[in-house]
Amino acid sequence: MALSEFSLIERYFSRLTGHRDDVTLGIGDDCALLQCPPGKEIAVSMDTLVEGVHFFADVSPEALGFKSLAVNLSDLASMGAEPAWFTLALTLPDSDDNWLQGFASGLARAAAEHNIQLVGGDTTRGPRTISIQVHGLVEQGHALRRDAAKVGDKIYVTGSLGDAGAALKQRLENWTPPELNAQDRQYLQERLEYPAPRNHLINIIGQYVNAAIDISDGLLADLGHILERSGKGAEIQTALLPLSPSLKKLPAELARELALTAGDDYELCFTVPAGLAPALEQDCKLVTCIGEITDTNSLILKDQSGKDITLNAKQGYDHFSA
Amino acid sequence: MALSEFSLIERYFSRLTGHRDDVTLGIGDDCALLQCPPGKEIAVSMDTLVEGVHFFADVSPEALGFKSLAVNLSDLASMGAEPAWFTLALTLPDSDDNWLQGFASGLARAAAEHNIQLVGGDTTRGPRTISIQVHGLVEQGHALRRDAAKVGDKIYVTGSLGDAGAALKQRLENWTPPELNAQDRQYLQERLEYPAPRNHLINIIGQYVNAAIDISDGLLADLGHILERSGKGAEIQTALLPLSPSLKKLPAELARELALTAGDDYELCFTVPAGLAPALEQDCKLVTCIGEITDTNSLILKDQSGKDITLNAKQGYDHFSA
Numbered sequence: 001m002a003l004s005e006f007s008l009i010e011r012y013f014s015r016l017t018g019h020r021d022d023v024t025l026g027i028g029d030d031c032a033l034l035q036c037p038p039g040k041e042i043a044v045s046m047d048t049l050v051e052g053v054h055f056f057a058d059v060s061p062e063a064l065g066f067k068s069l070a071v072n073l074s075d076l077a078s079m080g081a082e083p084a085w086f087t088l089a090l091t092l093p094d095s096d097d098n099w100l101q102g103f104a105s106g107l108a109r110a111a112a113e114h115n116i117q118l119v120g121g122d123t124t125r126g127p128r129t130i131s132i133q134v135h136g137l138v139e140q141g142h143a144l145r146r147d148a149a150k151v152g153d154k155i156y157v158t159g160s161l162g163d164a165g166a167a168l169k170q171r172l173e174n175w176t177p178p179e180l181n182a183q184d185r186q187y188l189q190e191r192l193e194y195p196a197p198r199n200h201l202i203n204i205i206g207q208y209v210n211a212a213i214d215i216s217d218g219l220l221a222d223l224g225h226i227l228e229r230s231g232k233g234a235e236i237q238t239a240l241l242p243l244s245p246s247l248k249k250l251p252a253e254l255a256r257e258l259a260l261t262a263g264d265d266y267e268l269c270f271t272v273p274a275g276l277a278p279a280l281e282q283d284c285k286l287v288t289c290i291g292e293i294t295d296t297n298s299l300i301l302k303d304q305s306g307k308d309i310t311l312n313a314k315q316g317y318d319h320f321s322a
Numbered sequence: 323m324a325l326s327e328f329s330l331i332e333r334y335f336s337r338l339t340g341h342r343d344d345v346t347l348g349i350g351d352d353c354a355l356l357q358c359p360p361g362k363e364i365a366v367s368m369d370t371l372v373e374g375v376h377f378f379a380d381v382s383p384e385a386l387g388f389k390s391l392a393v394n395l396s397d398l399a400s401m402g403a404e405p406a407w408f409t410l411a412l413t414l415p416d417s418d419d420n421w422l423q424g425f426a427s428g429l430a431r432a433a434a435e436h437n438i439q440l441v442g443g444d445t446t447r448g449p450r451t452i453s454i455q456v457h458g459l460v461e462q463g464h465a466l467r468r469d470a471a472k473v474g475d476k477i478y479v480t481g482s483l484g485d486a487g488a489a490l491k492q493r494l495e496n497w498t499p500p501e502l503n504a505q506d507r508q509y510l511q512e513r514l515e516y517p518a519p520r521n522h523l524i525n526i527i528g529q530y531v532n533a534a535i536d537i538s539d540g541l542l543a544d545l546g547h548i549l550e551r552s553g554k555g556a557e558i559q560t561a562l563l564p565l566s567p568s569l570k571k572l573p574a575e576l577a578r579e580l581a582l583t584a585g586d587d588y589e590l591c592f593t594v595p596a597g598l599a600p601a602l603e604q605d606c607k608l609v610t611c612i613g614e615i616t617d618t619n620s621l622i623l624k625d626q627s628g629k630d631i632t633l634n635a636k637q638g639y640d641h642f643s644a
């Protein structure tokens with residue numbers, strides 16, 4: 001790291017993100033030095049956000065800072081790993097003080113909420129790009145994986161689906177549905193800009209889970225990863241998809257499509273042995289059962305009228321249209 | 323990671339980089355899962371390369387792949403950490419098959435040479451940017467740090483200095499010094515494009531070192547980091563600076579300036595207690611003593627005629643001109 005880069009990172013970021021006992025050496029040397037407790041494994045994930053691809057140029061820097069870390073925290077949640085450390089590679093066209101302060105404050109808010117410490121980074125000049133790598137800790141052999149779904153497992157999701165997708169559709173298509181009032185639009189916008197990764201649910205639901213993933217690309221695409229890696233199929237009751245009060249105001253078919261295919265919600269999708277489902281639902285009110293793992297390699301969607309829509313697991317759920 | 327991104331990474335990269343026993347889960351889930359052996363700490367560093375800032379648009383993709391990892395490996399070397407795992411965030415304007423194959427092959431070559439495994443990544447569309455994060459392992463409490471130089475320590479560098487800088491100067495200034503023949507120019511170009519990080523010297527020199535850094539921004543800038551973090555000064559005998567046969571052909575003053583200020587050599591600069599210097603020099607022929615740590619906060623340069631140039635440690639060695 002060049003002196004100027006290091007100073008930039010240090011000035012805006014290093015004091016904002018707490019001090020964990022397992023960080024021997026933080027920002028300021030060639031490497032950070034980190035301690036992994038005995039019996040734990042390290043879960044690592046990285047996500048890059050590019051201006052014009054993953055975010056609009058006019059997004060609030062505070063929201064962008066928050067979301068950049070939140071989407072990575074969501075990957076740790078989906079593995080059942082407790083957040084520990086992160087690094088930041090920030091490419092910026094200029095060093096705009098207001099922008100950096102806003103970005104750092106959003107980042108710091110997400111970091112403080114999840115007790116994760118910034119331990120290093122790199123700042124370079126160029127088109128605005130944010131690349132964050134997170135490290136989490138998980139008991140050896142206890143990580144939640146995509147490849148462990150069993151036939152008969154109940155399929156659950158957290159929270160509600162499709163909200164971020166509705167906000168994105170409003171922005172991209174200049175779409176102003178008459179059913180939504182200002183409060184609804186505000187709610188959907190918050191869901192898009194300040195996703196709440198589900199890390200705090202892991203201690204409750206982790207004990208019941210066979211396979212898990214976070215919903216970043218849409219339920220069908222992400223559940224598709226579980227099915228593909230586990231070599232299984234699924235049947236989903238679309239009438240059970242959890243929808244927010246705002247999304248319920250929209251035409252039912254549109255709301256269903258958003259809940260099935262829109263990304264950016266950062267809810268969890270996971271499978272649970274049928275016998276454990278009642279205990280899970282007793283322990284956690286934020287989850288909804290939406291279907292079941294099957295021994296086919298197809299994903300079958302049932303609508304309210306009982307009509308089946310069958311897709312081939314290999315053809316990619318991301319091209320799904322209802 | 324979206325399916326398409328994951329497939330892109332997997333197709334070009336995942337089979338090329340070995341399989342370490344301490345990787346429980348590699349590419350293909352929300353996170354990789356990694357095991358840190360008892361008694362070790364994890365050293366983490368990240369570097370971003372942006373087209374037009376850190377590399378030319380017409381650089382060979384094979385060289386770029388090699389160098390992207392090599393510069394990060396150099397950070398591990400400077401901490402005395404053994405390379406273990408890395409992640410890759412790749413932003414590309416298009417998915418050019420030839421480019422990706424070349425880049426992956428250069429990356430794989432550097433990875434194989436240092437037994438480091440790719441464990442995850444993210445591919446996005448945008449201006450060409452490469453961000454690599456490396457993880458290394460080091461005995462707890464044995465990392466080589468910048469802040470541990472002691473008064474009286476001898477200052478050493480590995481290899482030779484200024485070669486990459488001379489190559490860069492040729493390219494940037496369209497400079498064709500008559501002293502250099504085609505073979506010299508080829509040699510200097512190789513030093514710029516395929517830096518050889520000094521990881522394999524760590525087992526030999528690590529036992530002697532008090533403080534260490536790698537020379538990415540130029541000797542004065544990087545030695546400056548050691549001095550600043552250690553609260554010390556230094557005296558450098560510029561006549562002792564190790565120069566390659568090609569650089570020795572240039573006018574002495576120019577060669578000296580390149581060796582002192584040019585970056586991109588990825589040699590190590592480190593300090594050793596004076597009493598251990600003879601044993602170090604016995605064990606390793608690739609190191610040169612260039613000066614000594616002092617109890618001032620100044621860096622004094624002595625030239626062959628005995629003339630002193632004094633710089634204030636706080637003013638930044640990167641603005642140095644001889």
